[in-house]
Amino acid sequence: MYSDKVMDHFANPRNVGVLTDADGVGQVGNPVCGDMMTFYIKVDGDRLADVKFQTFGCGAAIAVSSMVSEMAKGKTLAEARAITNESVAEELGGLPKNKMHCSNLGADALHEAIKNFEDKRAGRAPAAKPDASPHDHEGEACACPYCDTALEDKGKTFCKACHVEFEECPACGGLTKKGDARCIACGAPLGKAS
Amino acid sequence: MRRVYLDRIAATPLLPEVREAMAPYLGEAFGNPQSLHSAGRRALEAVEAAREDVAALVGAKAPEIYFTASGTEANNFAIKGLALGQQARGRHIVVSAIEHSSVLNSVKALERQGFTATLVPVDGAGRVDPADVAKALTPETTLVSVMAANSEVGTIEPIAAIAAAAKPRGVLVHTDAVAAAGSVPLDVQALGVDALSLAGDQFYGPKGGAALFVRKGVRILPLVDGGIQEGGRRGGTENVPAIVGLGRAARLAARDMEARRAALVPLRDRLLEELPRRIEHVLVTGSRTDRLPHHASFCIEFVEGEAMLLSLDMQGVAASSGSACTSKALKASHVLLAMGLDHATAQGSLVFSLVDAAGSEDVDALLEVFPPIVDRLRRMSPLYTEHLKKRGS
Numbered sequence: 001m002y003s004d005k006v007m008d009h010f011a012n013p014r015n016v017g018v019l020t021d022a023d024g025v026g027q028v029g030n031p032v033c034g035d036m037m038t039f040y041i042k043v044d045g046d047r048l049a050d051v052k053f054q055t056f057g058c059g060a061a062i063a064v065s066s067m068v069s070e071m072a073k074g075k076t077l078a079e080a081r082a083i084t085n086e087s088v089a090e091e092l093g094g095l096p097k098n099k100m101h102c103s104n105l106g107a108d109a110l111h112e113a114i115k116n117f118e119d120k121r122a123g124r125a126p127a128a129k130p131d132a133s134p135h136d137h138e139g140e141a142c143a144c145p146y147c148d149t150a151l152e153d154k155g156k157t158f159c160k161a162c163h164v165e166f167e168e169c170p171a172c173g174g175l176t177k178k179g180d181a182r183c184i185a186c187g188a189p190l191g192k193a194s
Numbered sequence: 195m196r197r198v199y200l201d202r203i204a205a206t207p208l209l210p211e212v213r214e215a216m217a218p219y220l221g222e223a224f225g226n227p228q229s230l231h232s233a234g235r236r237a238l239e240a241v242e243a244a245r246e247d248v249a250a251l252v253g254a255k256a257p258e259i260y261f262t263a264s265g266t267e268a269n270n271f272a273i274k275g276l277a278l279g280q281q282a283r284g285r286h287i288v289v290s291a292i293e294h295s296s297v298l299n300s301v302k303a304l305e306r307q308g309f310t311a312t313l314v315p316v317d318g319a320g321r322v323d324p325a326d327v328a329k330a331l332t333p334e335t336t337l338v339s340v341m342a343a344n345s346e347v348g349t350i351e352p353i354a355a356i357a358a359a360a361k362p363r364g365v366l367v368h369t370d371a372v373a374a375a376g377s378v379p380l381d382v383q384a385l386g387v388d389a390l391s392l393a394g395d396q397f398y399g400p401k402g403g404a405a406l407f408v409r410k411g412v413r414i415l416p417l418v419d420g421g422i423q424e425g426g427r428r429g430g431t432e433n434v435p436a437i438v439g440l441g442r443a444a445r446l447a448a449r450d451m452e453a454r455r456a457a458l459v460p461l462r463d464r465l466l467e468e469l470p471r472r473i474e475h476v477l478v479t480g481s482r483t484d485r486l487p488h489h490a491s492f493c494i495e496f497v498e499g500e501a502m503l504l505s506l507d508m509q510g511v512a513a514s515s516g517s518a519c520t521s522k523a524l525k526a527s528h529v530l531l532a533m534g535l536d537h538a539t540a541q542g543s544l545v546f547s548l549v550d551a552a553g554s555e556d557v558d559a560l561l562e563v564f565p566p567i568v569d570r571l572r573r574m575s576p577l578y579t580e581h582l583k584k585r586g587s
Contacts, residue, residue, distance in 0.1 A: 016573070018579060027576070058498055062574065
């Protein structure tokens with residue numbers, strides 16, 4: 001299921017920990033889909049002098065965080081910002097398809113930490129942290145309600161596996177086939193698609 | 195490295211006696227049970243002997259047993275076949291919130307055809323209250339389905355009381371006994387159920403050998419249309435080796451059930467008691483009293499199930515989890531959420547289920563390797579860091 005490289009980073013993650021005197025902190029994810037990552041950075045001039053992370057999540061999430069920390073350490077801020085979730089997955093020798101959405105968030109967490117540092121440096125109030133509480137995602141589907149295939153994060157309006165187009169229930173946020181009269185999750189009536 | 199297999203709920207090894215019983219039907223005894231000649235008759239006799247053994251395991255009569263290819267198929271057959279068979283009387287179904295996906299998704303499929311369904315909740319131990327089932331019944335209800343035991347939390351459900359609540363209302367009762375059959379005594383007369391699903395791969399039979407009991411006289415529509423096999427209720431040439439294996443496994447389960455239970459319960463109880471003692475912030479999930487004899491399940495707080503499974507596997511231990519990350523769908527277990535656990539806690543789901551070959555040395559091995567794994571993952575976990583901060587202040 002996982003590449004040797006993923007297993008190596010899972011078993012021996014690099015740069016795990018907390019920087020108590022961090023210049024920037026970034027957090028992404030929530031426990032609903034399974035993964036939560038916190039990145040800490042120490043900046044020297046224009047370079048990431050140190051990068052540490054903590055991750056709650058599956059093997060992929062831990063390996064991704066470890067790889068991001070390794071890729072970012074010693075880099076300039078611009079270079080670190082150029083790291084993408086895709087480039088991390090590639091560096092790890094690929095990730096299972098269904099892990100690309102929920103687990104592959106390491107680069108996002110790093111970028112959040114850099115943004116947090118820059119906000120502080122510019123004297124701006126740090127942007128409000130996205131709420132990482134589970135309720136944030138309550139009712140929001142990570143998977144197709146008909147075939148249970150994981151949905152891609154963008155849009156969540158269509159299941160590639162069973163070719164169903166969804167409508168979001170205004171009452172519970174669950175997904176139902178477009179055009180159906182009632183929500184299959186909570187039974188609330190759905191407006192006809194215009 | 196010592197291999198410790200604690201994932202009985204995923205698969206059981208084939209018993210040597212079962213394999214031996216099957217062997218001729220993978221070899222010279224290849225006949226089709228529907229053929230008139232002697233090769234066919236030999237296969238037919240084996241299938242009918244297996245039907246007797248399976249019937250005896252659950253207190254049924256042989257003609258009430260229909261062979262299927264899996265527990266999932268048996269559940270599909272029961273839910274769809276019974277609901278469609280009674281739809282002239284009504285189109286409402288009652289099931290528990292913690293049923294297996296083969297039941298829940300069969301119900302969803304019927305809902306798309308205009309049926310309605312009520313999901314009955316469970317308490318914090320995963321137990322269905324028969325009074326809640328009674329409350330959910332409407333004049334339109336034709337079918338109630340509640341599992342005999344849940345494979346994720348090990349809880350055994352009060353099926354007899356549920357059936358007693360439903361029967362006077364003229365409602366059929368099905369129980370998915372895939373997790374329970376072969377491990378705990380089940381008698382369809384005492385339970386009062388009209389249909390019961392079971393699968394041999396849960397009690398040392400082969401994959402592919404499963405069955406549905408349907409009480410004589412109950413109308414059920416076929417799921418697989420075809421020839422005259424299984425009384426015309428399940429078409430398709432019989433999987434003779436798998437059926438023979440299921441039959442032999444059923445016979446052995448009936449004979450050895452009490453001895454197996456007596457050996458497993460102390461090991462299970464040691465796990466249930468010792469793990470929370472050796473690791474902080476561990477919840478036992480499911481019922482402590484009404485519990486499968488081979489089943490110990492937990493939620494380990496602040497860590498995620500898949501990461502624990504991978505770490506255990508590196509140390510030679512096989513277990514399973516209901517965490518979102520271990521399911522391809524990336525959804526947290528509907529069972530744990532229905533029991534009132536929050537998402538973060540449900541992510542730490544872990545199930546250790548014992549095969550009969552397991553001994554106290556297997557439990558010892560687990561108790562030794564597991565605490566350091568949890569410790570390592572917690573030191574990586576932002577949730578645990580947060581917890582320590584809160585506790586410190």
